[in-house]
Amino acid sequence: MQTFDKLTGVAAPLLLENINTDAIIPVPWIVNFGQDLGMGLFGGWRYGGDGAENPAFILNQSSYREARILLTGQNFGCGSSREEAVWALLGFGIRCVIAPSFGDIFFENSFKNGLLPVVLEPDGVATLVRETAAARAPILTVDLESCAVGVPGGSSLPFTIQEGRRRALRMGLDEVDLTLARVAEIDAFQAADRSRRPWIYRQGERHIR
Amino acid sequence: MTDTRASTSPGSRTLFDKIWDDHVVADLGNGAFLLHVDRHLVHEMTSYRAFDALRRRGIAVRNPELTFAVVDHVVATSLDRADDTNPAGRPFIRMWRQNCDEFGITHFDIDDHRQGIVHVIGPELGIDLPGCTLVCGDSHTSSNGALGALAWGIGASEVEHVLATQTIIQRKPKAMRIWFDGELGPGVCAKDLILYVIGRLGTAAGRGYTVEYAGPGMSALSIEGRLTVCNMSIELGARAGLIAPDDRTFDYLAGREFAPKGREWEDAVAHWRALRSDDHATFDAETVIDCSPVKPQITWGTSPQDVVAVDGRVPDPSTETDPVRRRTLEQALAYIGLAPGAALAGTKIDYAFIGSCTNGRYSDLVAAAEIARGRKVAPGVRALVVPGSTQIKIAAERAGLDRIFREAGFEWRSAGCSMCVAGNGDTVPAGKRCISTSNRNFEGRQGPGSRTHLASPASVAAAAVSGAIVDARTLAG
Numbered sequence: 001m002q003t004f005d006k007l008t009g010v011a012a013p014l015l016l017e018n019i020n021t022d023a024i025i026p027v028p029w030i031v032n033f034g035q036d037l038g039m040g041l042f043g044g045w046r047y048g049g050d051g052a053e054n055p056a057f058i059l060n061q062s063s064y065r066e067a068r069i070l071l072t073g074q075n076f077g078c079g080s081s082r083e084e085a086v087w088a089l090l091g092f093g094i095r096c097v098i099a100p101s102f103g104d105i106f107f108e109n110s111f112k113n114g115l116l117p118v119v120l121e122p123d124g125v126a127t128l129v130r131e132t133a134a135a136r137a138p139i140l141t142v143d144l145e146s147c148a149v150g151v152p153g154g155s156s157l158p159f160t161i162q163e164g165r166r167r168a169l170r171m172g173l174d175e176v177d178l179t180l181a182r183v184a185e186i187d188a189f190q191a192a193d194r195s196r197r198p199w200i201y202r203q204g205e206r207h208i209r
Numbered sequence: 210m211t212d213t214r215a216s217t218s219p220g221s222r223t224l225f226d227k228i229w230d231d232h233v234v235a236d237l238g239n240g241a242f243l244l245h246v247d248r249h250l251v252h253e254m255t256s257y258r259a260f261d262a263l264r265r266r267g268i269a270v271r272n273p274e275l276t277f278a279v280v281d282h283v284v285a286t287s288l289d290r291a292d293d294t295n296p297a298g299r300p301f302i303r304m305w306r307q308n309c310d311e312f313g314i315t316h317f318d319i320d321d322h323r324q325g326i327v328h329v330i331g332p333e334l335g336i337d338l339p340g341c342t343l344v345c346g347d348s349h350t351s352s353n354g355a356l357g358a359l360a361w362g363i364g365a366s367e368v369e370h371v372l373a374t375q376t377i378i379q380r381k382p383k384a385m386r387i388w389f390d391g392e393l394g395p396g397v398c399a400k401d402l403i404l405y406v407i408g409r410l411g412t413a414a415g416r417g418y419t420v421e422y423a424g425p426g427m428s429a430l431s432i433e434g435r436l437t438v439c440n441m442s443i444e445l446g447a448r449a450g451l452i453a454p455d456d457r458t459f460d461y462l463a464g465r466e467f468a469p470k471g472r473e474w475e476d477a478v479a480h481w482r483a484l485r486s487d488d489h490a491t492f493d494a495e496t497v498i499d500c501s502p503v504k505p506q507i508t509w510g511t512s513p514q515d516v517v518a519v520d521g522r523v524p525d526p527s528t529e530t531d532p533v534r535r536r537t538l539e540q541a542l543a544y545i546g547l548a549p550g551a552a553l554a555g556t557k558i559d560y561a562f563i564g565s566c567t568n569g570r571y572s573d574l575v576a577a578a579e580i581a582r583g584r585k586v587a588p589g590v591r592a593l594v595v596p597g598s599t600q601i602k603i604a605a606e607r608a609g610l611d612r613i614f615r616e617a618g619f620e621w622r623s624a625g626c627s628m629c630v631a632g633n634g635d636t637v638p639a640g641k642r643c644i645s646t647s648n649r650n651f652e653g654r655q656g657p658g659s660r661t662h663l664a665s666p667a668s669v670a671a672a673a674v675s676g677a678i679v680d681a682r683t684l685a686g
Contacts, residue, residue, distance in 0.1 A: 017537045018412055018512050022651040030254070031283055031632045033300045044653040049639055073533045075413040078446060079649060081348040082255065083364035104382075104416055104448045105348060105362055112366035122533075162380070164239030175366075176266070179243065179374045182235060186271075186376055189234045189245055199469035199477045200247045200341060204274035207315045207467075 002114040003172035009068025011140040020079030025088040038091025077106025221487040228359040247341035253305035254282035259369035260308040278316035286622040295634040325598020328352040328566035335465030339454035339481040351442040354451030355435035361449040383493035385418040389426025391501035396682035399434035400665040404506035408516035415447025426500040444513040453485040508663040510541035525549035560643035561592040561673035565629035568646035569597025573666040580670035586618035587676030595627040
């Protein structure tokens with residue numbers, strides 16, 4: 001997993017609530033096998049029915065085509081569990097999403113892939129939107145060491161993140177490797193559980209060829 | 210919603226606490242725990258990347274006997290379907306089959322009578338059991354909580370982690386209880402109830418929580434109704450929703466293929482009877498819903514929380530003071546093609562879809578058939594019935610439900626996710642309006658440019674034969 005430490009880049013405002021993962025990456029891009037998911041990011045909004053770019057959509061505007069950060073409304077990434085939503089954002093180049101809240105599954109998926117979801121109060125998001133709009137270029141710096149996001153020469157807003165998640169992102173930890181190192185604990189759990197709840201284990205075993 | 214954490218009684222635990230405590234393998238620190246996964250269900254749309262990752266690591270599936278797989282998302286639903294009936298689905302189906310064979314996973318293929326939507330077959334085959342932890346790479350895994358399981362949807366990286374270790378890393382969510390008083394009126398069903406709850410509380414209300422549904426209103430619901438309620442927990446924002454198991458649950462499970470048998474069944478039921486929240490257990494948030502005033506519910510917008518009773522009206526965004534919320538409402542109305550203040554009843558529809566993990570079970574087909582019997586689908590409307598599983602399809606055909614639907618002009622199809630996720634070629638064309646028993650009315654969900662109104666099976670059947678949104682209760686009996 002790619003690490004995350006400090007990011008300075010263009011921040012695009014997409015100020016809607018409850019942006020769901022179907023909107024982030026519509027199904028037609030997922031079921032088109034081998035598709036570059038970054039091309040499908042916000043596909044329903046980014047392209048018209050004829051497949052041409054919709055010039056009104058924020059990420060098609062010249063200042064935001066290189067966006068690395070997204071500023072958005074509450075409950076971003078709600079809906080489907082599809083991790084393709086995270087891969088599509090990363091494929092486009094977005095490494096950080098700043099919102100008042102996130103859908104639970106999207107939030108979890110983000111950390112598995114080195115995408116940083118930053119939770120800020122609605123007023124904080126509004127401040128960043130206002131100040132980036134007023135700046136010469138809509139640039140933000142997100143610093144995971146100091147846990148702050150700021151407009152160069154403007155406001156700097158602190159955010160909180162669970163320490164385990166922060167550490168994993170900064171070090172690019174592989175959770176599967178970490179858990180495989182605990183195989184003895186898993187073996188012990190299953191051995192004890194098997195005598196307590198044998199029915200959990202037995203039915204499936206009868207069907208394994 | 211009130212915060213009652215301060216009054217937590219020592220030693221009293223919620224149903225959720227009990228299942229959680231039973232599955233902790235290790236405390237990882239910083240609020241993270243390693244939990245055992247009792248049941249892992251795998252479908253074809255996104256699992257191939259997880260299997261590829263196992264191959265790269267050179268490791269096996271740790272517990273193939275606790276893993277079950279099925280094809281549902283991209284399979285065609287035509288009656289004579291094969292792997293390549295939906296050409297885009299073929300590579301997904303082939304890789305899924307190859308992965309299941311290679312890693313030794315029990316799987317239900319396209320022509321297996323046990324095939325169906327993953328969240329329908331879990332309970333139906335007795336794979337889902339009270340008190341178990343069950344995960345699947347799909348957000349509607351919450352359905353399985355209806356039997357008293359702790360069940361939630363996960364991403365592809367977590368699928369890989371579970372395949373490799375039979376565990377998952379979790380931070381414990383808070384506990385919410387929604388208590389249901391009173392009884393649903395005639396012609397009002399579980400789908401109307403959960404849409405009503407989502408409309409009242411909002412699509413973010415359950416974020417960070419596991420929701421327990423309880424009270425006389427839940428006890429009175431059939432297992433199939435409870436599955437519909439738990440299914441839409443994710444539309445409330447909650448990863449998991451669950452209901453304490455009772456005699457109805459045990460009667461439902463007895464004799465199912467993967468449920469325990471004989472002496473083991475007796476032991477299991479004795480264990481399961483303790484799976485309920487203690488009388489003095491408290492919740493981080495609680496709310497009470499009275500079932501009696503609930504009317505048939507229909508969505509008007511592009512979020513499941515955009516819902517009103519069938520006799521209701523579309524709201525007016527100009528009355529919303531929050532600018533982000535106002536813009537969201539305006540975009541929803543522009544997309545769905547309805548005017549502020551318009552009455553929902555009488556809105557013309559082009560498509561009607563009966564199916565999905567929300568409402569593709571046997572009792573859902575019966576409810577729709579009761580409306581369809583002796584009537585005709587309105588001119589210009591295309592209406593589909595897609596059973597949630599092959600077993601449901603077979604049972605419905607034995608009971609003659611397929612004949613009722615066909616004679617009324619509905620298409621009778623094979624089991625799969627179909628027009629709910631629109632990943633198998635079953636889509637609603639751009640600009641067309643569909644009334645659907647599925648769970649999401651998001652922009653483009655049923656196909657690019659499609660417009661979706663979520664409703665119950667009876668409401669969808671009633672709209673199909675009327676050509677417009679209508680109160681199904683006026684057609685019943």
